[in-house]
Amino acid sequence: MVSIVQFRQMALSFPQVTEQPHFETASFRVAKKIFATLDEGRNRACLKLSETDQSVFTAFDKTAVYPVPNKWGKQGWTFVELQTVQPDLLADALQCAYRHTAPPKLTALLPPPNMAD
DSSP, rough: OOOOOHHHHHTSSSTTTTEEEEETTTEEETTTTTEEEEEETTTTEEEOOOOOHHHHHHHOTTTTTEEOOHHHHTEEEEEEEETTOOOOHHHHHHHHHHHSOHHHHHHHTSSHHHOOO
16 A cells, blocks of 8 residues: 555655646656656556556556556556555556656666566
């Protein structure tokens, strides 16, 4: 389980991320592009993943991580249920979403992905 506060801290921990309103949700942006949203009322996040990353993360637990059920899901947008997702899985997925969206000069500031997991 990941709390709203924990999600917000995780999303804002990446270089040059800002939080802004986006319809009824909070959006987390890098270089003015959204890589994650947070729906506090539903206790759910939505991440912008590559198709490959979406496939990998949804394979772990389809009840906690699953594609948005429409054309947005086919573009990589992926729901994450904060009540059931494992914190380490969410941290990895958030980093992938950030890397997928951020410019290379910012992703270069991150440590290399942990391939041992």
